[in-house]
Amino acid sequence: MGYQKIRVPADGDKITVNADLSLNVPNHPIIPFIEGDGIGVDISPVMIKVVDAAVQKAYGTKRAIAWMEVYCGEKSTKVYGPDEWMPAETLEALREYSVSIKGPLTTPVGGGIRSLNVALRQELDLYVCIRPVRWFKGVPSPVRAPEKTDMIIFRENSEDIYAGIEWKANSEGAIKLIKFLREEMGVTKIRFPESCGIGIKPVSEEGTKRLVRKAIQYAIDNDKPSVTLVHKGNIMKFTEGAFKDWGYELARERFGAELLDGGPWMELKNPKTGKMIVIKDVIADAFLQQILMRPEDYSVIATLNLNGDYISDALAAEVGGIGIAPGANIGGSVSIFEATHGTAPKYAGQDKVNPGSLILSAEMMLRYMGWTEAADLVLSGISAAIEAKTVTYDFERLMPDATLMKTSQFGDAIIGHINRAQGGL
Numbered sequence: 001m002g003y004q005k006i007r008v009p010a011d012g013d014k015i016t017v018n019a020d021l022s023l024n025v026p027n028h029p030i031i032p033f034i035e036g037d038g039i040g041v042d043i044s045p046v047m048i049k050v051v052d053a054a055v056q057k058a059y060g061t062k063r064a065i066a067w068m069e070v071y072c073g074e075k076s077t078k079v080y081g082p083d084e085w086m087p088a089e090t091l092e093a094l095r096e097y098s099v100s101i102k103g104p105l106t107t108p109v110g111g112g113i114r115s116l117n118v119a120l121r122q123e124l125d126l127y128v129c130i131r132p133v134r135w136f137k138g139v140p141s142p143v144r145a146p147e148k149t150d151m152i153i154f155r156e157n158s159e160d161i162y163a164g165i166e167w168k169a170n171s172e173g174a175i176k177l178i179k180f181l182r183e184e185m186g187v188t189k190i191r192f193p194e195s196c197g198i199g200i201k202p203v204s205e206e207g208t209k210r211l212v213r214k215a216i217q218y219a220i221d222n223d224k225p226s227v228t229l230v231h232k233g234n235i236m237k238f239t240e241g242a243f244k245d246w247g248y249e250l251a252r253e254r255f256g257a258e259l260l261d262g263g264p265w266m267e268l269k270n271p272k273t274g275k276m277i278v279i280k281d282v283i284a285d286a287f288l289q290q291i292l293m294r295p296e297d298y299s300v301i302a303t304l305n306l307n308g309d310y311i312s313d314a315l316a317a318e319v320g321g322i323g324i325a326p327g328a329n330i331g332g333s334v335s336i337f338e339a340t341h342g343t344a345p346k347y348a349g350q351d352k353v354n355p356g357s358l359i360l361s362a363e364m365m366l367r368y369m370g371w372t373e374a375a376d377l378v379l380s381g382i383s384a385a386i387e388a389k390t391v392t393y394d395f396e397r398l399m400p401d402a403t404l405m406k407t408s409q410f411g412d413a414i415i416g417h418i419n420r421a422q423g424g425l
C-alpha cells in the first residue's frame, strides 16, 4: 500500500510468513523501526550501526537490512501532527512487514495518553513478551554469583490489570461501576466507595493457555529443565489462581504432563531429548525472594502481565541492570523486538546510556530471522567489549579500572570486535 509519511526503501523486499508461522526472509529484508522517545535517539542509531556491521561481516554484500523508519510517540506527533501518537499507517506497516524493532516510548503517570507500548502489543495481538535474563562475564552485579541466574521470562502480554481498563475516582464510570458492584453483585469490600478509582483484571483460559504453550514449547526446543508458573493465586483466586490451574491443565492436555509425587507439580518427557521437564508453580512474592536466594532453581518462567513487568526489571538487576535486558513481543505473524527498559528521560540526547538492551533485542531479532551468524557476531562483539571493560556509565560506575564509553563509543567498540572476529565471508 502507499504510505503517507513512511518511505519504503526501494532496495528491500518484504519478509513473508507461512501458514505454520515460519518466515521467508529475503536477502534484503525491509525492517521497520521506531526510534523511540527519550534515549531512543541515542540507542536506536547505535543498534542499527552494530547490526549492519554484523550482517556485513557475516554475509558480505549478499545480505543487508533495508531499514524503514515508522513513527510512534513524540516523534510521530512532530511528523503527523499534535495528536497523532500512533498513526494507522504505523500499525499497518508493522503488520505488513512482520518483523520490526522499537525504542522505548514514554507513558505519562496518572493522566495523559495510555501506554503506546501496551497499545502496540494489544493492537497487533503480540501476546507473548519474551525476556531472557543471563549474565555476561565481567558485568558488575549486586549479587555474589550472578552466573547462577539464567532464566527466560514468558510474560502474558495482552490481559491482566495491564490492559488498562479502569476508571478515575468520582468519574461517571467509577460511580456507575461501584454502584453496580455494591447493589447488584453484593460487593461489600470496597473500603472507601465514595472516593475510589477502580480497575478490572481480565485473565482468560485462552490467553493463559496460548502463553503457557509457548513457554513449554520453548523449554522443549531449548532443552530446559523446568517451567515455573508465577502467580498470586492464593489471593486473586479466579485470575492468578486460574492462571496456575490453566497452566497445569495445558501441560497435561497438550504435552502429556503427569503429576509429580502426587502433584500439584507435574513433569513431562522432552520428546527431543528424553529428559524430564518439571512444570511447577510458585507464589509471586516468594518467587521474588527466591530469585535472589536460589536463582539456579528457575529456568523458564511463565507469568501474568503485571508480575512479568516487575520480574523483568528485578531479574535484570541481578545480572547487571536494565541497560542489558533485551526482549521480544511475539504474536501470530507479527513480532516487535524491544528493550526491557524505558525512555530514561534524564539521559535523553546525552550519548550516555547503555545501548546493550536494544542491541541484544536486535540479536534476538536476527536469530528469529534465521540469521544466526550475524546474531552470534553481535553476541560475541558485546561480550568482548564488556570483557575489555570498555563500558557505558551504568557498568563503569560499578567496575574498577573500566574505561567510560559514550553510547556511540560503546557501539563502535562492539563493531571493532565484530570486525576482528574470525569467520564471515
Ligand SMILES: NC(=O)C1=CN([C@@H]2O[C@H](COP(=O)(O)OP(=O)(O)OC[C@H]3O[C@@H](n4cnc5c(N)ncnc54)[C@H](OP(=O)(O)O)[C@@H]3O)[C@@H](O)[C@H]2O)C=CC1
Residues within 6 Å of the ligand: 039, 103, 104, 105, 106, 107, 108, 117, 322, 323, 338, 339, 340, 341, 342, 343, 344, 345, 353, 354, 355, 356, 357, 394
Ligand atoms: N517498553 C517501553 O517502551 C517502556 C517504556 N517505559 C516508559 O519510560 C519512561 C521512563 O520510565 P522509568 O520508570 O524512568 O524507567 P526507565 O527504564 O526509563 O529508567 C529507569 C532507570 O533505569 C536505568 N536505565 C534505563 N535505561 C537504561 C540504559 N539504556 N542504560 C543504562 N541505564 C538505564 C537508569 O538508571 P540510573 O538512574 O540508575 O542511571 C534510569 O534512570 C516512562 O514513561 C515509562 O512509562 C518504561 C519501561 C518500558
Ligand SMILES: O=C(O)CCC(=O)C(=O)O
Residues within 6 Å of the ligand: 105, 106, 107, 115, 116, 117, 118, 309, 312, 340, 342
Ligand atoms: O508502557 C510503558 O510505558 C511501560 C511498559 C513496561 O514497563 C514494560 O513493558 O516493561
Ligand SMILES: [Mg+2]
Residues within 6 Å of the ligand: 309, 310, 312, 313, 340
Ligand atoms: Mg517494565
